[in-house]
Amino acid sequence: MRYVDEFRDPELIRRASDEIRRLAATGRHYRIMEVCGGHTHAIYRFGLKDILPDNIELIHGPGCPVCVLPMGRIDDGLAVAKSADVVFAAFGDMMRVPGTHGSPFEHKARGADVRIVYSPADALQLARKNPAKHVMFFAIGFETTAPSTALTLMRAKAEDITNFSVFCNHVTIIPAIRAILDSPDMRLDGFIGPGHVSTVIGCRPYEWIAKAEGKPVVTSGFEPLDLLQSIVMLLRQLQAGEARVENQYKRVVPWEGNRAALRAMAEVFQLRPYFEWRGLGFISQSALKIRDEYASIISRHTLTGSLNLASCSHEIGATCSTPSGSA
Amino acid sequence: MCLAIPGKIVELAEHLPGEAVLGTVEVAGVRRKVDLGLLKDDMPRTGDWVLIHVGFAMTKISELDALEQMQLLTMLGETEQAMQEVRGYGLEDGVDVKEMRTKTK
Numbered sequence: 001m002r003y004v005d006e007f008r009d010p011e012l013i014r015r016a017s018d019e020i021r022r023l024a025a026t027g028r029h030y031r032i033m034e035v036c037g038g039h040t041h042a043i044y045r046f047g048l049k050d051i052l053p054d055n056i057e058l059i060h061g062p063g064c065p066v067c068v069l070p071m072g073r074i075d076d077g078l079a080v081a082k083s084a085d086v087v088f089a090a091f092g093d094m095m096r097v098p099g100t101h102g103s104p105f106e107h108k109a110r111g112a113d114v115r116i117v118y119s120p121a122d123a124l125q126l127a128r129k130n131p132a133k134h135v136m137f138f139a140i141g142f143e144t145t146a147p148s149t150a151l152t153l154m155r156a157k158a159e160d161i162t163n164f165s166v167f168c169n170h171v172t173i174i175p176a177i178r179a180i181l182d183s184p185d186m187r188l189d190g191f192i193g194p195g196h197v198s199t200v201i202g203c204r205p206y207e208w209i210a211k212a213e214g215k216p217v218v219t220s221g222f223e224p225l226d227l228l229q230s231i232v233m234l235l236r237q238l239q240a241g242e243a244r245v246e247n248q249y250k251r252v253v254p255w256e257g258n259r260a261a262l263r264a265m266a267e268v269f270q271l272r273p274y275f276e277w278r279g280l281g282f283i284s285q286s287a288l289k290i291r292d293e294y295a296s297i298i299s300r301h302t303l304t305g306s307l308n309l310a311s312c313s314h315e316i317g318a319t320c321s322t323p324s325g326s327a
Numbered sequence: 328m329c330l331a332i333p334g335k336i337v338e339l340a341e342h343l344p345g346e347a348v349l350g351t352v353e354v355a356g357v358r359r360k361v362d363l364g365l366l367k368d369d370m371p372r373t374g375d376w377v378l379i380h381v382g383f384a385m386t387k388i389s390e391l392d393a394l395e396q397m398q399l400l401t402m403l404g405e406t407e408q409a410m411q412e413v414r415g416y417g418l419e420d421g422v423d424v425k426e427m428r429t430k431t432k
């Protein structure tokens with residue numbers, strides 16, 4: 001039986017950290033990467049690095065989809081928003097991210113119709129309520145968020161809503177991990193696997209990391225004890241010379257993932273041949289593009305005049321020049 | 328955007344042929360409609376708890392885990408942000424499942 005207070009129990013934290021110290025006593029230097037931005041945040045917030053011995057090093061991975069977005073993508077999205085009858089809708093995290101000519105908020109200050117939404121469903125709702133305007137949702141996020149964008153496009157199509165489009169910057173986590181493992185100067189021993197991405201993709205996609213690369217992966221929750229337990233599980237595997245995928249976050253992450261979410265993504269998206277990641281460069285098949293049958297519902301006349309095609313020169317591997325603006 | 332917010336299903340909207348499935352969740356006393364479409368293979372019932380991300384229910388969770396998740400958000404200092412997000416979900420005004428037009432193509 002588990003009690004709520006168990007995760008705040010300093011005794012359990014102490015036991016986990018003692019176990020980590022015991023396992024780390026060999027003195028071998030371990031380099032563990034946490035992929036997910038939420039884990040990075042939790043590690044800092046809970047001061048977990050102070051609990052770990054010096055020979056356990058936590059390396060922060062590319063887990064923030066806002067941070068890995070190249071400036072050109074923001075420029076391209078904002079170029080569409082310059083038109084008077086276009087509403088640029090995005091999550092709050094995007095609003096202060098700088099483009100070449102300013103951030104979305106700065107564009108708003110200069111008269112563009114820029115709005116914060118908390119859900120792609122809200123952006124579609126804006127389109128329903130503003131038939132005279134075109135709402136463009138600037139979509140970002142890993143596989144946690146992509147299914148919601150996919151469902152929203154399916155809803156838009158089912159309702160024949162033509163004043164709605166999505167500028168799609170969804171990225172996928174596995175190619176990023178692969179790129180990191182392929183990097184010659186990056187030596188890693190194991191991974192703390194993402195928590196919420198894994199509720200969608202499950203644990204199976206990480207198996208190649210264990211089987212082909214020989215690195216253990218433990219998908220983790222976000223509590224301090226979750227992360228410490230995950231590190232214990234990784235160290236035990238490393239000491240035993242094992243490399244498997246384990247799920248520490250069983251209470252939330254199903255091994256097979258969310259089939260309905262994966263179906264929605266497959267229905268609406270296809271992989272871009274490659275995509276540029278800020279800090280990592282070009283990674284093949286690492287980002288999602290909307291399939292033509294979902295892009296094509298958007299009126300091709302709506303944005304032809306307003307879309308500044310010259311500014312789309314950054315767009316590589318995707319047809320940004322479709323007048324729908326849904327690139 | 329990164330938040331997973333726990334909420335209790337208090338009301339379910341009708342299913343429609345166009346698969347619009349909304350539910351009303353309650354998060355710390357605030358009620359908002361969220362999209363349940365990602366849980367269509369195992370629909371939650373009234374009284375179930377779900378984890379919500381950008382206005383969509385991602386998975387069902389136990390009441391215990393929901394309580395812990397809320398406490399975790401507090402420990403991370405993200406409760407204010409979470410409540411702002413929930414309050415900001417825009418499906419409240421004017422989305423009537425019955426009014427949603429569906430067209431077969």
